[in-house]
Amino acid sequence: MAMRIIRWTTPRGGFDTVFKFVFFMVVIHAVSVSVEYAIVGEIGLPPLMRFALSTLTAAPFVALALFAVHRSYVLHLQLVSLASTDMLTGMKNRRAFFTLIENHIADGDQGIAMIADADHFKDINDTYGHAVGDLCLQAVAERLRDVTNPDETIARIGGEEFGLFIRRPTSEIRDLGLALCSPIQVTYDPARKPVCLTLSVGAARIDIGEPLERAMRRADEALYQAKLAGRGALVTWVAPSLPAQSGAVQSYTSFNPATG
CATH class of the missing domain: 3.30.70.270 (Reverse transcriptase/Diguanylate cyclase domain)
Known part of the structure; x- marks a missing residue:
């Protein structure tokens, strides 16, 4: 299950990276607004300003998380390759x-x-x-x-x-x-x-x-x-x-x- 999540969240290219970054930003914004409304009973800022605040706050962490997931997936593939390869001939083991x-x-x-x-x-x-x-x-x-x-x-x-x-x-x-x-x-x-x-x-x-x-x-x-x-x-x-x-x-x- 964990590897399926990692595979899905791993950026596979420029467009895919932008898509997943925007997707997670929207999800974070939606969760943030929902929590704020549940606690306070209202949204204190205009929608665009509220979205900008969520984006500025969460963007560095989302970017870091996507990079970490990508690196983890690359290392996983390298380990799988090493585990299945004969080092002398470069063939499958x-x-x-x-x-x-x-x-x-x-x-x-x-x-x-x-x-x-x-x-x-x-x-x-x-x-x-x-x-x-x-x-x-x-x-x-x-x-x-x-x-x-x-x-x-x-x-x-x-x-x-x-x-x-x-x-x-x-x-x-x-x-x-x-x-x-x-x-x-x-x-x-x-x-x-x-x-x-x-x-x-x-x-x-x-x-x-x-x-x-x-x-x-x-x-x-x-x-x-x-x-x-x-x-x-x-x-x-x-x-x-x-x-x-x-x-x-x-x-x-x-x-x-x-x-x-």
């Missing part, structure tokens, strides 16, 4: 990702849940150090931004794991897999050879009414299959009862998508 996708599902939106994992990331950290590892994670984040649409959701959901929620037909998954899993070159020192890393990706279409947790488990199973298949691949989940048809196409491995 795990909690924000799950909240956003659950909202999409509640609204009836259908899509595909994906988990992308940086291959051999521990070896990169052990060989080149955590600073280079951080550069690699930032490069992965940039790759995800490059290959996804603005209305799709991407996030860092673990150490070297990233979550995606895409809304595309199954026919486009192959091209997305190629774009996601092609090698990423990370230059950490101009005098040295760049670090090359790939992504393994598991995908699962979210069924209508299906809990997100279940879809993410299926995507995780597909990710495990991508790792077993040699990494650097996107695998879509297939029901265990169905025959798996796998065929590597460059960095793409496809199991027939299935619901279940």
Whole structure:
């Protein structure tokens, strides 16, 4: 309730600021006149003079209150953003990702849940150090931004794991897999050879009414299959009862998508 009041009273621009300032001044004047009449039984000053007196008295306090509310709201938005952002990559974090996708599902939106994992990331950290590892994670984040649409959701959901929620037909998954899993070159020192890393990706279409947790488990199973298949691949989940048809196409491995 308090946040609704703050959102409503927060000035959103020049016109809105003037409107809310005038609105509160009129309300204060009306309350002042009503209280004066209730106590004294009459209004001692002419209406225009009475309004001018109310305005001069209350204007500094109304202006200060509007400024304070605006600053409080801006700080609130900044805190919300910090709480939902992964500081290294600038992406949404795990909690924000799950909240956003659950909202999409509640609204009836259908899509595909994906988990992308940086291959051999521990070896990169052990060989080149955590600073280079951080550069690699930032490069992965940039790759995800490059290959996804603005209305799709991407996030860092673990150490070297990233979550995606895409809304595309199954026919486009192959091209997305190629774009996601092609090698990423990370230059950490101009005098040295760049670090090359790939992504393994598991995908699962979210069924209508299906809990997100279940879809993410299926995507995780597909990710495990991508790792077993040699990494650097996107695998879509297939029901265990169905025959798996796998065929590597460059960095793409496809199991027939299935619901279940």
